[in-house]
Amino acid sequence: MISVIICSANPLDLQLVKENIGETIGAAHEIIAFDNGNAEKGICELYNEGTKQARYDILVFMHEDIEMKTEDWGAKVLEIFAADPNLGLMGVAGGGYKSVVPSSWYNADLEINGGFYCNLIQGFKYSGRESFLDYRNAKNEKLTKVASIDGCWMATRKSIALANPFDQNLLKHFHAYDIDFSLAAGRQYDVAVTYEVLLSHFSEGNFSHDWEGEILKVHKKWGAILPVNADGLDEKTLLRYERRAFKMYFKKQLDKGKTYNELMNICWNARKSRIFKGWKWYKLFVDLWRVVNE
Structure with missing residues (x-):
């Protein structure tokens, strides 16, 4: 059983993704959605509220501009977590190395071969580019351990989210929460990218001035454990x-x-x-x- 938690800014997008989840999840579930169209609260605060409200042991935090493509993806998520007790956080995109240099979950400026793991259909709301299947599985695995993941879709255990709440005191907007949560969960558990769940994400990242400010906060907070080198480079x-x-x-x-x-x-x-x-x-x-x- 899965609790799906969504911070919503658009009622139409929310309705569409609810219908899509119901048609594809293939497992008992609940959807906990917060209407945050006025941006009154940060995503960390709402995700923490959703964690506390959740009735089920497996949580999925996801954006609303998503369409799940894999049939019975919820059953697959439950299966993956049941098979690996040390799995703490799972996404569909992530980086095997989290740099000391301020960056997103992957730093292209490092020019490292590999290190970028992904399985999603990427859309481009802001640039207007044509969407494409972004599949990067250099190790040919079903599940690849990484340092941090993209927050468009994240699955974890409720016990982990309660023990490592999203840092709503530090991050009050809508950025960097995924990296922060990855680094927190990764201290005790594996963080990984799965290739058994496919989704379409309709928008690319928006690397604004606010994003840069939040990233710097996360790097200052976790400076003592960076870099996180899941790839063993x-x-x-x-x-x-x-x-x-x-x-x-x-x-x-x-x-x-x-x-x-x-x-x-x-x-x-x-x-x-x-x-x-x-x-x-x-x-x-x-x-x-x-x-x-x-």
Whole structure:
């Protein structure tokens, strides 16, 4: 049995996704939907309310601009969780390496081969591009362990969501909650991407100024455990990649009008990371100081 939790901004989208869930889930379920069209509450607060209200042990948090494609997907979700007691969080897209450099759940600037795992039909509400099946399964697995997942669709256990509530005091809007929850759950449980559930997501990410601010909060909070390296990549090599990606990030932020103090605070937070201990952080500091003062 599954509790599906949705933070809604559009009554029509909500009605359509409710009908779609009912037709495809293939398992006993309830839908807990919150009308948040006025954006009065942040998604973390509403997801926490939904967790408390939920009657069932498996929770699915999902956006409303989604169409589930897999028949009996709910039965498959229950089967996957029953087979793996250490599975704590599951999505349909995720990154095997969560960088120290501020980023989404995957950092393309690191130029790591692989590390991006995905199974969904991606739509483009904002850019108008044609939708396509984004299937990336480099390890040819049914379930791939990752560092963090995309929040468009997330499945977890109610006990985990209660023990690791969404950080509504830190994140008051609609961004970065997925990375934060992934890092919280991942301290004790596996986080993974499944290839046995397919959905269509009608919109791409919106990387706004608010998004950047929330991402920085998450990176400051979890600085001591970053990077999370679920792919087991060589960390000496990653140190070089992270330094290069930091320089690229700083150059982009300077172009956006970030100040010296704002950027050097981001550098200061990186000192907590195990790959930037001692002289390695000092070397990073010098690199980034040069970028800011060019």
